[in-house]
Amino acid sequence: MVRMRLMQRVSDMLDSGLGSRHMHIYHGCCTSCPPPCAGNRAGNKDCRSGVVVPTLRYAKDGAPLFRAAAAESRFFWIIEGEPMPELPEVETVANGVHQRVRGEVIESVWLSSKPEPFKTNPEAMAETLTGRRIERVYRVGKHIVFDLAPRGGDLAAGKAKSERKVGPQWIVHLGMTGRLLVSDAAVPVPAHTHAILRLGSGRELRFVDARRFGRLAIHARDAATEQGKGFEGTGREPLTISSADFISLFRGRKTPIKAALLNQKLLHGVGNIYADESLFRAGIRPKRMAGRLTREELERLRAALQLVLKHAIELGGSSVSDYVDADGVRGFFQLEHRVYLRGGQPCLTCGTPIRRTVLAGRGTHYCPTCQK
Numbered sequence: 001m002v003r004m005r006l007m008q009r010v011s012d013m014l015d016s017g018l019g020s021r022h023m024h025i026y027h028g029c030c031t032s033c034p035p036p037c038a039g040n041r042a043g044n045k046d047c048r049s050g051v052v053v054p055t056l057r058y059a060k061d062g063a064p065l066f067r068a069a070a071a072e073s074r075f076f077w078i079i080e081g082e083p084m085p086e087l088p089e090v091e092t093v094a095n096g097v098h099q100r101v102r103g104e105v106i107e108s109v110w111l112s113s114k115p116e117p118f119k120t121n122p123e124a125m126a127e128t129l130t131g132r133r134i135e136r137v138y139r140v141g142k143h144i145v146f147d148l149a150p151r152g153g154d155l156a157a158g159k160a161k162s163e164r165k166v167g168p169q170w171i172v173h174l175g176m177t178g179r180l181l182v183s184d185a186a187v188p189v190p191a192h193t194h195a196i197l198r199l200g201s202g203r204e205l206r207f208v209d210a211r212r213f214g215r216l217a218i219h220a221r222d223a224a225t226e227q228g229k230g231f232e233g234t235g236r237e238p239l240t241i242s243s244a245d246f247i248s249l250f251r252g253r254k255t256p257i258k259a260a261l262l263n264q265k266l267l268h269g270v271g272n273i274y275a276d277e278s279l280f281r282a283g284i285r286p287k288r289m290a291g292r293l294t295r296e297e298l299e300r301l302r303a304a305l306q307l308v309l310k311h312a313i314e315l316g317g318s319s320v321s322d323y324v325d326a327d328g329v330r331g332f333f334q335l336e337h338r339v340y341l342r343g344g345q346p347c348l349t350c351g352t353p354i355r356r357t358v359l360a361g362r363g364t365h366y367c368p369t370c371q372k
């Protein structure tokens with residue numbers, strides 16, 4: 001369920017738990033233009049009021065950088081009830097899509113004329129995708145990677161035979177509201193569909209994204225690039241990183257550990273929920289300096305983070321309201337949050353009220369007794 005609220009002051013936003021993935025924040029251009037008025041899109045000049053909306057910048061994980069924007073904007077619309085996919089949700093979607101489209105050949109491609117979703121030129125993307133077989137679909141960070149088979153013709157294009165024969169990759173980032181649906185062609189195409197891949201079986205793989213923060217790109221893996229290197233994204237993979245590598249990531253860092261966990265250049269795909277929940281399970285306060293944590297604490301944190309993420313993946317993501325998997329089926333809330341969004345409620349371990357604060361621009365929840 002989506003609810004809209006008008007926030008007049010930045011302090012209201014801070015108190016509202018802003019930064020949780022249940023909310024999207026839009027600049028106010030005027031009080032008569034609530035979202036989804038196009039005028040509420042940053043930089044848009046088409047608002048009915050004629051006011052140019054200042055640019056609201058977003059962190060890589062999709063969190064609004066509202067402190068920077070607050071200086072420019074007088075008020076904000078807050079939309080609640082739209083969760084942003086985090087690593088476990090992206091993994092669930094990637095696995096679901098893999099099971100449904102692996103081995104399928106992309107017979108034709110339709111792409112929308114909206115420019116935002118396309119990091120690669122749409123014509124080049126359609127050309128690259130058409131006629132390819134989908135070999136594998138998996139998650140890298142918060143990206144969904146489609147390994148595509150090489151075409152026979154690629155060899156004729158000047159590839160040395162000794163080189164690994166690999167096709168390009170199609171990279172999908174769901175952003176905040178992006179969805180990948182595998183549908184029968186007869187199923188009506190939903191609004192805000194930006195890509196349709198028509199498959200050999202007659203089904204269609206559709207990318208739908210109402211707010212257009214999702215991104216589609218081609219990652220070339222052929223002879224022209226570094227030995228067919230696959231898409232890696234930035235940062236290290238939290239589920240597989242070794243203890244030694246995890247500890248060295250944070251050495252000398254003078255930022256709070258929570259901010260370091262959210263830094264996608266260090267670890268990719270860790271979002272707000274899983275940062276709070278893993279810090280609670282490791283017994284570490286979010287504000288502690290990352291570089292000051294002991295090896296034992298960091299080892300506890302790595303174990304807690306992996307446990308929380310794996311648990312959430314097993315449960316199919318911990319989405320709250322309108323998260324949709326590859327079949328278009330609503331996900332449901334499953335992961336027991338011990339601190340996240342539980343500000344003021346008693347700690348499940350010791351009964352102390354959970355505290356809520358804002359750290360790195362994000363709502364942050366912790367137990368002042370259990371976390372040191």
Ligand SMILES: [Zn+2]
Binds near residue numbers: 348349351352
């Ligand atoms: Zn406690």
